[in-house]
C-alpha cells in the first residue's frame with residue numbers, strides 16, 4: 001500500500017478501520033514523518049522521535065484551540081455550548097502559556113503522591129468487590145462491563161468525594177463529552193450532548209459550593225481550600241473547568257486502557273501465566289501495557305508558524321494529530337513492538353502519558369488502577385480466558401482506542 005492509500009484508508013468511517021488501525025499506522029510511520037489525512041483534515045505525526053519533539057515544543061506546536069478546531073459542531077449545539085464557554089475555554093489540555101500554568105499548578109499540588117497513595121486501599125477493595133460480584137454472576141461475563149468500566153468511575157467519585165450513587169449520571173455526562181468529538185454526529189445527538197455538558201457544569205458548581213461549606217479530604221475540597229488559603233486564585237469558571245478536565249481526562253482513559261490491556265494479556269497465554277505467577281512487577285506491567293494498549297491514540301496540536309517535521313513542510317495553522325499510540329509501536333525504539341515484553345530496555349520511553357507541558361496529571365493514579373485490576377483479576381481467576389471466536393469490537397475512533405466488550409470464561 002502506498003502512502004496515499006494508507007492516508008486515504010485512515011478513516012474511522014471505514015468498517016475495517018479498527019482492525020487495520022495499527023497496520024495503517026505502521027505504513028504511515030514507515031513512509032513519512034508527517035502525512036496529511038484527508039478524512040480527518042489533520043497531519044498525522046507517527047514516529048516516536050517526532051511525536052516527542054512536537055510535544056516538547058509548545059511554542060511552535062501549541063495546543064491552544066487545536067482541540068476546539070477538531071470539534072465539528074452544528075449551530076444548534078454551539079448555541080447551548082459555545083466554544084468559549086468555561087468548560088471548553090478553560091479546558092487545561094486546550095490551552096498553553098500563562099493560562100495553562102495557572103490551571104495546571106493547582107492540579108499538580110492537589111495530585112500529591114500522598115493523595116494518590118491514600119486512594120490505594122480503596123481502589124484495592126473496590127476491585128475485590130467487583131471481582132466478587134463477577135464471580136457471583138451467572139451466565140455470560142463481560143470484563144469491560146463488570147470491571148473495566150465501574151472501577152475508574154468509582155475511583156473518580158472517591159477522588160472527588162462524591163457519592164457512588166452519582167456514578168451513573170457522571171458516566172452519561174462523560175459520554176456526552178466523548179460524543180462531542182465525533183465528527184458527523186447527528187444534530188439531535190449534538191444538542192443532547194451539549195445539554196449534558198451544561199448539566200455537568202452546574203452539578204460541579206453546586207459541588208464546589210457544598211465542599212466549601214463542608215470540606216472533606218477529597219480533591220475538590222483541596223482545590224477549593226487552595227483558593228481560600230491563597231495558594232491559587234482560580235475564578236469559579238476556571239475551577240469548574242479544571243475539575244471537569246480531571247473528570248474527563250481521568251476516567252474514560254483508564255476504562256478504555258483497561259479493556260484494551262485485558263484483551264492483550266488474555267490473548268498471549270504466556271503473558272497471562274507470568275502475571276498469574278507474580279513474575280511481573282507492577283511498574284513493568286503498567287509501563288508495557290500503557291505502551292502497547294493506550295486508549296489515547298493521539299491528540300491535537302496546531303502549527304503556530306510555517307514549519308517542518310522531518311523535512312515535511314507543515315503550513316501555519318495546520319492541525320497536527322500527534323499519535324502517541326503510533327510512537328509507542330515505533331520499531332526504531334521498541335523491538336517487535338506488537339509483542340508484550342516486560343523487560344524492554346526502552347520501556348520508560350513510551351509516550352502514553354504524553355510529554356512536555358501537558359504531561360498527564362493523573363499518571364500515578366492510572367498506573368495504580370491498572371496494576372490493581374490486572375494483578376488482582378489474575379490472582380482471583382488464573383484460568384480466565386477469552387470466549388473462543390467471540391468478535392471483539394472497538395470504538396470506531398482514530399483518537400481513542402476502546403474495547404467495547406470483552407466476553408470471558410472465568411475458569
Ligand code: HEM
Pocket residue numbers: 055063092093094104107245246249250251253254257294295296299300324351352353354355357358359360361362363365366
Ligand atoms: C490510562 C489512563 C490515562 C491515559 C492513557 C492518559 C493520557 C494522557 C495524555 C496522553 C495526556 C496529554 C495530553 C496532551 O498532551 O495533549 C494527558 C493529560 C492529562 N491527564 Fe491523563 N491519562 C490517563 C489517566 C488520567 C487520570 C487517572 C487522570 C486524573 C484523575 C488524568 C488527568 C489528566 C489531565 C488533567 C491532563 C491534562 C494535563 C495538561 O494539559 O496539562 N489522566 N493524559
